[in-house]
Amino acid sequence: MTEQPIPYAKQWIxxxxxxxxxxxxxxxxxTTGPVIEQFENKLCELTQARHAIVCANGTAALHLACLALGITDNDLGVTSxxxxxxxxxxxxxxxxRTDFIDIDPLTLCMSPESLETYCREKAVPRVVIPxxxxxxAADLPRFKSLSQTYGFYIIEDAAHAIGSTYTIEGKRFACGSCAHSDMAIFSFHPAKTITTGEGGAILTNDDALAKRLRTLRTHGMIRSKDQNQGQSSANASANIIDNTKEAPxxxxxxxxxxxYRITDFQCALGLSQLDRLPQFKARRNQIVSLYNKAFQANTHLILPPKELASExxxxxxxxxxxxxxxxxxAIYNALQSRDIHCQVHYIPIYWQPYYADKYGYAKGKCPRAETYYSRTLSLPLYPAMTDDQVQNVIDAVLSNA
Ligand SMILES: Cc1ncc(COP(=O)(O)O)c(C=O)c1O
Incomplete structure (x- = not known):
């Protein structure tokens, strides 16, 4: 029997x-039916965030989050x-305007120390997107504490982290809980932990932000039944007398x-997938343990940040x-020739011609992210992977490392 190709990620339907x-x-x-709210409620249950607003994809979720904060011309935002x-x-x-804060090589997430130095020595951003x-989980409590000193907003990009938690002083928080952020986002792309095909969500504990996000998701429209959502206008539009204002x-x-709406049938898939999140999490962690055990003795390899990964x-x-x-x-090509498909996460974003050309960002800007990028390969990881497939990947890596 021929071996099945092994992709780096795959949905489980x-x-x-x-x-x-x-x-x-x-x-x-x-679309715009009752399943949207059911999925949103279930995301609130999972994260303990007060509001969830589901939308077209993770990118739309991030865009809506920035719009809801009123990010506008020349406002500074920083990310990893x-x-x-x-x-x-x-x-x-x-x-x-976008700038980038180097990573901590132990967590591979934005370094709070580097962010603090940036705020102290360079500029205070309006929004930080760890x-x-x-x-x-990025070090969200540290970012929160910095935000109290410097006064920036935090959007947690939890596109990778549905089902993950972190513990502070004995208290456990879900990624996406917004306990240490203004908003958080998830992505439900098929490569992610649960999928809706394309899809995303924004979470927040702030009632006003939630209202704004819902309005922005649908054209900025407010219907007559929700009229109290809008603010009365002192502008030219106040002179337009529309006698139909009370009409349904x-x-x-x-x-x-x-x-940026998502459909009800996508949310039905999301609801069903969420039921299996504990199973997905357990299997993903099993595979990570198998990889870690196989690779830990090899001095040419650096494992993912496992001591922080328990949650x-x-x-x-x-x-x-x-x-x-x-x-x-060489290893990428050797694995590819065995039908094992890896990926690289990520080319430093500021190397992209758009950012490099617009802002003059150059090589060497974030040295830790660059070193990490020069040697990383994401091995296949998805819950439907069999133990035999995991072993195939391990054998291929060890025979080439
Ligand atoms: C960290 C991160 N943020 C945001 C996104 C955007 O999500 P989507 O593909 O659902 O637009 C992705 C998707 O790859 C991601 O990996």
Missing amino acids: TRDDIHGVCEILESSFL PNSFLSSANCIEFCGG VDFSGI WYYEMKTLGCN ACPHLYPLQFKKGEKSRL
């Missing part, structure tokens, strides 16, 4: 998932260079929003090859 989706396809509402483009692009979408890289069909747009629902397994770029490429 069951009959129950399919049944859940089909039930909605046969119902009255494909070790992330997907969206963590930075959301600031640019709003006309803001990323829970690979499913391990009436709607009004006071701010520019987007259509993580791991999304990635970023293994570093101390011999550097050449060795990483």
